[in-house]
Amino acid sequence: MEFDFAxxxxxxxxxxxxxxxxxxxxxxxLLLLDVVPAWFARRREAQLxxxxxxxxxxxxxxxxxxxxxxxxxxxxxLLLLTIGLVAPAIRxxxxxxxxxxxxxxxxxxxxxxxxxxxxxVRVLINTLVWVLLVPLVATSFxxxxxxxxxxxxxxxxxxxxxxxPMAISFVxxxxxxxxxxxxxxxxxxxxxxxxxxxxSLGGEPKQWxxxxxxxxxxxxxxxxxxxxxxxxxxxxxxxxxxxxxIVEAARLDGVTPWQMFWQITMPSIxxxxxxxxxxxxxxxxxxFDIVRTTTNGNYETSVIANEMYNQAFRYGQNGQGSALAVFxxxxxxxxxxxxxxxxxxxxxx
Amino acid sequence: MTTATPTVAAGTQKTGGRGTSAAxxxxxxxxxxxxxxxxxVIALVWTIxxxxxxxxxxxxxxxxxxxxxWTFFTNPSFTLENYQEVLFGRSSSSGQLxxxxxxxxxxxxxxxxxxxxxxxLAAYAxxxxxxxxxxxxxxxxxxxQIVPLQMALVPLLKFFSTGVSIGGVTVMPAWDLxxxxxxxxxxxxxxxxxxxxxxxxxxxxxxxxxxxxxxxxRVDGATHPKIFRSIVLPLITPALAAFGIFQFLWVWNDLLVxxxxxxxxxxxxxxxxxxxxxxxxxGNEWQRLTAGAFVSIVVPMIVFLSLQRFFVRGLLAGSVxx
Numbered sequence: 001m002e003f004d005f006a007x008x009x010x011x012x013x014x015x016x017x018x019x020x021x022x023x024x025x026x027x028x029x030l031l032l033l034d035v036v037p038a039w040f041a042r043r044r045e046a047q048l049x050x051x052x053x054x055x056x057x058x059x060x061x062x063x064x065x066x067x068x069x070x071x072x073x074x075x076x077x078l079l080l081l082t083i084g085l086v087a088p089a090i091r092x093x094x095x096x097x098x099x100x101x102x103x104x105x106x107x108x109x110x111x112x113x114x115x116x117x118x119x120x121v122r123v124l125i126n127t128l129v130w131v132l133l134v135p136l137v138a139t140s141f142x143x144x145x146x147x148x149x150x151x152x153x154x155x156x157x158x159x160x161x162x163x164x165p166m167a168i169s170f171v172x173x174x175x176x177x178x179x180x181x182x183x184x185x186x187x188x189x190x191x192x193x194x195x196x197x198x199x200s201l202g203g204e205p206k207q208w209x210x211x212x213x214x215x216x217x218x219x220x221x222x223x224x225x226x227x228x229x230x231x232x233x234x235x236x237x238x239x240x241x242x243x244x245x246i247v248e249a250a251r252l253d254g255v256t257p258w259q260m261f262w263q264i265t266m267p268s269i270x271x272x273x274x275x276x277x278x279x280x281x282x283x284x285x286x287x288f289d290i291v292r293t294t295t296n297g298n299y300e301t302s303v304i305a306n307e308m309y310n311q312a313f314r315y316g317q318n319g320q321g322s323a324l325a326v327f328x329x330x331x332x333x334x335x336x337x338x339x340x341x342x343x344x345x346x347x348x349x
Numbered sequence: 350m351t352t353a354t355p356t357v358a359a360g361t362q363k364t365g366g367r368g369t370s371a372a373x374x375x376x377x378x379x380x381x382x383x384x385x386x387x388x389x390v391i392a393l394v395w396t397i398x399x400x401x402x403x404x405x406x407x408x409x410x411x412x413x414x415x416x417x418x419w420t421f422f423t424n425p426s427f428t429l430e431n432y433q434e435v436l437f438g439r440s441s442s443s444g445q446l447x448x449x450x451x452x453x454x455x456x457x458x459x460x461x462x463x464x465x466x467x468x469x470l471a472a473y474a475x476x477x478x479x480x481x482x483x484x485x486x487x488x489x490x491x492x493x494q495i496v497p498l499q500m501a502l503v504p505l506l507k508f509f510s511t512g513v514s515i516g517g518v519t520v521m522p523a524w525d526l527x528x529x530x531x532x533x534x535x536x537x538x539x540x541x542x543x544x545x546x547x548x549x550x551x552x553x554x555x556x557x558x559x560x561x562x563x564x565x566x567r568v569d570g571a572t573h574p575k576i577f578r579s580i581v582l583p584l585i586t587p588a589l590a591a592f593g594i595f596q597f598l599w600v601w602n603d604l605l606v607x608x609x610x611x612x613x614x615x616x617x618x619x620x621x622x623x624x625x626x627x628x629x630x631x632g633n634e635w636q637r638l639t640a641g642a643f644v645s646i647v648v649p650m651i652v653f654l655s656l657q658r659f660f661v662r663g664l665l666a667g668s669v670x671x
Contacts, residue, residue: 008448011455011616014529018459018536026466033574067481069573073474074486076467077544081493084541088504089496095503149388160657161392167653168399168646169602171621175628175642176398179405179635189416191635193401196417225395230664237665286497289604293625305499305605312503313609325499336495 025076033072089329096322110323120307126216127303130223130287131331135280138224139273142231146239147261159236163229170226170289177222178294181208212300219301222290227283231276238272239265271346278339285331304328399646406431406639413635431640444627444637445615446644453601453619453645455532456611460539460600461593467540468547469555469589473577475548476556477563487552493545501542502609509534509610528616535610535617539600547592550663554588555581591663594656598649620645 099106114120149158165173182192183205190196195205209215242265250264266273288305295301297310304324312321405418409428416424435444474480475487512523526534558581566576582589604621611617613626624641631637653660 008451010529011451011532014532015455015458018455018532019462022459022462022466029470030574030578034572037572037574070474070478070480070483073470073478073573073577077471077490077548080467080537080541081490081544083508084505084538085493085496085501085545088501088508091504092500092502145388145391148384152385152388154385154389154392158388158392160654161396163657164650164653165395165399167598167649169604169621169649171602171604171625171628172642172646175624175638176402178628179402179639180398182635191414191417193397193417193419196419225398228395233661234665237661282495286499289621289625292604293628296629305497308499309605309608318503322503325497325502328497329495329500332495332497 134284146236174293238269410636464543472551590659
């Protein structure tokens with residue numbers, strides 16, 4: 001083994017600095033919160049003693065200053081959110097109305113470019129396909145599986161196996177599936193599972209990731225593979241939370257499993273269903289890693305997040321990249337409003 | 350709140366399913382043998398891609414490239430050479446993943462600790478300290494969850510590289526970080542992006558603690574920092590664990606933030622960046638890709654499997670109640 005540990009030392013040193021900074025900041029904050037009030041309390045005590053000794057009227061007792069505490073507790077979070085999220089988001093919105101080098105204002109031209117350039121329109125359509133298919137397929141599959149496996153003998157194992165891909169990075173999952181889609185020329189032995197299945201059924205092996213629009217669907221399969229477990233776990237918990245007496249009553253009335261599903265299960269888990277669909281839609285809108293790792297956005301597979309990265313960080317088109325980011329944000333808003341309205345209805349109903 | 354976990358659910362089933370009542374018989378018919386078999390088959394199909402990757406990673410190079418991994422069972426040949434090569438190989442094409450593995454660790458640990466500490470402090474203040482504008486502040490932080498991090502990338506990178514100046518006056522100088530110092534940028538970015546969700550999740554837990562507990566502590570003269578440390582922190586350990594696992598998986602598996610703030614070199618880039626690069630430039634070197642992917646998967650997999658209970662609980666609290 002020729003691994004050079006000495007070369008790695010600076011990293012550990014840096015990690016140690018990071019940990020020291022952590023202890024210093026958090027410890028310092030807590031200490032400050034302890035020491036300062038204690039100091040105020042002592043000073044006040046001294047004032048009281050002095051006042052009572054001189055016979056002067058006692059100083060008016062002020063309300064404890066809760067606000068000060070809150071400020072210190074919230075300080076790091078507010079500071080970081082302002083620097084790292086709020087200010088940059090405002091700046092990005094501004095940049096989206098400026099040219100590539102962020103020098104001149106060019107109005108809505110970046111947005112015009114987005115909808116007139118053929119390749120970008122393609123990107124928008126792809127994103128739409130992703131957002132429609134992933135939540136739909138992953139949620140239906142998760143729901144079906146949750147119902148099917150509910151109270152079955154292997155429930156916990158079966159669920160863990162479906163859930164496991166959530167621990168795998170999008171990059172890792174992409175490599176796993178790229179291997180499934182791998183292609184060897186006609187006549188050679190196939191090493192990809194999909195082509196092997198096609199060949200053994202008598203078909204021709206294909207370069208799956210090169211053909212649009214099939215390749216986008218194959219990438220969507222990866223996302224569904226990862227996210228179905230999330231849908232399944234949340235929906236399964238919702239199903240288990242349905243009051244037992246409702247289920248019993250329905251059974252005594254002699255409903256069929258089909259009726260049971262549509263008239264008891266579905267209405268009861270509707271809130272959880274909405275949460276799952278909304279969460280998956282937002283996650284899918286931002287999908288980046290899968291497309292970048294499998295095709296790098298080539299062969300007409302690119303999506304908004306990938307194109308945003310390319311424009312802003314590879315082609316140096318800050319304006320166009322920012323416009324895509326803002327558009328992504330705009331797409332999220334209606335989904336969130338829908339969810340908020342649902343939560344409100346739930347509370348009232 | 351529903352906090353049923355797979356294991357708990359399996360436990361209740363054993364006691365509930367034994368009855369020979371009418372309901373029990375109906376239940377049995379519903380869970381017919383076909384449903385069980387179908388669900389097992391689906392679970393296996395779900396696992397096959399990962400399994401195939403794992404099998405391939407221990408096969409010799411010429412076999413991976415020459416025949417499908419399923420032939421391993423009829424013609425087994427086992428080697429650890431792929432792992433040795435991909436982790437410790439000296440040539441630049443081999444992967445050198447050991448170095449990137451350390452980067453992943455160095456990025457992940459502080460990126461989990463910082464938001465955890467800051468968010469629990471903030472969540473406590475938002476839940477139990479009375480001050481004006483508290484509700485609005487909570488709503489604002491909550492709402493920030495929907496801002497895609499793409500909205501912050503370009504200006505934040507500029508913030509690190511050139512600093513901030515308003516009207517020609519430098520408010521904040523450039524960070525000018527080189528090599529492994531760039532870890533600090535990644536920590537900073539991950540902490541900022543994690544905070545809205547972290548505050549939301551921990552606030553859910555902290556605000557549900559019994560109010561009498563805080564009240565009696567206040568009467569005994571405990572200050573907020575004291576209550577936070579000695580009462581709240583021990584009680585919210587499960588929530589801290591849940592968020593910790595979330596954040597760990599998120600940071601370890603992240604590609605976008607690392608790509609932009611850590612750069613691509615072996616001084617700072619994490620495993621995901623390196624793997625994505627290998628998949629792009631050496632897409633047919635399956636002996637390295639399979640072993641490399643497995644190296645990156647194994648740590649989150651262990652964390653996930655051993656702490657699944659906390660993870661599921663956090664997931665349900667974070668999504669169902671939202």
